[in-house]
Amino acid sequence: MTSTSTPTRVSDAAKISVRGVTKTFPLGNEDFIALDNVSLDVADNEFVTIVGPSGCGKSTLMNVLAGLEDVSSGHALVDGIAVAGPGPERGVIFQQYALFPWLTVRKNVEFGLKTARVPRAERRERAEHFINLVGLTQFADALPKMLSGGMKQRCAIARAYAVNPSILLMDEPFGALDALTRVRLQEQLLETWSQEKRTVVFITHDVDEAVFLANRVVVMAARPGRVYDVIDVDLPYPRTEDMRLSPEFTALRNRVWHSVYHQTTGQQTSLMPSTATA
Ligand SMILES: Nc1ncnc2c1ncn2[C@@H]1O[C@H](COP(=O)(O)OP(=O)(O)O)[C@@H](O)[C@H]1O
Numbered sequence: 021m022t023s024t025s026t027p028t029r030v031s032d033a034a035k036i037s038v039r040g041v042t043k044t045f046p047l048g049n050e051d052f053i054a055l056d057n058v059s060l061d062v063a064d065n066e067f068v069t070i071v072g073p074s075g076c077g078k079s080t081l082m083n084v085l086a087g088l089e090d091v092s093s094g095h096a097l098v099d100g101i102a103v104a105g106p107g108p109e110r111g112v113i114f115q116q117y118a119l120f121p122w123l124t125v126r127k128n129v130e131f132g133l134k135t136a137r138v139p140r141a142e143r144r145e146r147a148e149h150f151i152n153l154v155g156l157t158q159f160a161d162a163l164p165k166m167l168s169g170g171m172k173q174r175c176a177i178a179r180a181y182a183v184n185p186s187i188l189l190m191d192e193p194f195g196a197l198d199a200l201t202r203v204r205l206q207e208q209l210l211e212t213w214s215q216e217k218r219t220v221v222f223i224t225h226d227v228d229e230a231v232f233l234a235n236r237v238v239v240m241a242a243r244p245g246r247v248y249d250v251i252d253v254d255l256p257y258p259r260t261e262d263m264r265l266s267p268e269f270t271a272l273r274n275r276v277w278h279s280v281y282h283q284t285t286g287q288q289t290s291l292m293p294s295t296a297t298a
């Protein structure tokens with residue numbers, strides 16, 4: 021689906037490589053620049069969070085990586101090959117719980133495996149493994165309507181993991197959850213990730229969440245959507261509750277916060293999230 025029809029192989033080790041990606045949408049007689057010359061490399065098994073005000077192009081970038089949106093110029097590469105549509109090596113998790121309401125947790129998790137024609141016994145076993153990993157064993161035979169929001173998202177994570185993608189693309193997956201559930205799911209996600217490493221691109225507008233999860237925080241700015249700052253998080257894993265209160269965490273959080281809420285451009289000095297489109 022990208023404008024780059026010929027697969028391009030580049031000689032670098034990045035798992036995901038975004039090179040000078042610009043994405044415009046028609047707006048009246050003009051083009052609206054949703055992404056302006058965005059470049060970003062994500063290493064294999066790296067956990068990168070992307071944070072920024074509403075409308076800065078986070079979801080657009082995610083959709084480009086997922087192969088759901090083409091680029092106007094530049095390249096988005098996965099394993100050195102231009103993204104040309106969705107692929108099984110990229111699992112996508114959205115804010116809305118995209119579960120089939122008529123299927124049990126187990127059947128939801130098995131769904132992608134069934135589509136991929138994985139034999140029944142193996143399907144069962146793999147679903148079991150990931151349901152267990154996200155702590156839903158007791159609810160394997162429950163329908164989504166019997167689950168809390170947090171449990172639904174854990175089910176969505178298990179389902180994404182089950183098809184064994186090497187990349188997880190998550191667009192504000194915990195955005196609809198209450199603060200406490202959110203914190204628990206952050207820990208759970210890191211625990212899952214530490215046991216089954218994947219390359220993760222996780223979008224959020226929550227600064228604490230961005231720092232707590234990441235190896236690296238990418239801060240985006242709006243109008244036009246662009247990479248504004250990249251901040252390394254040199255905190256060890258496993259990340260713990262105590263760590264959130266540490267001076268190191270606080271310093272990083274303040275730095276990211278400042279970068280998100282006091283963005284400066286030639287013309288604008290502040291881009292509060294409430295001023296933009298969601
Ligand atoms: N399909 C589309 N058509 C027109 N404009 C779009 C489309 N998708 C996104 N946009 C615009 O691009 C900008 C970035 O949107 P989005 O990537 O959803 O931002 P974010 O996820 O950071 O809130 C917004 O101003 C939005 O209105």
Ligand SMILES: [Mg+2]
Pocket residue numbers: 078079080298
């Ligand atoms: Mg978005």
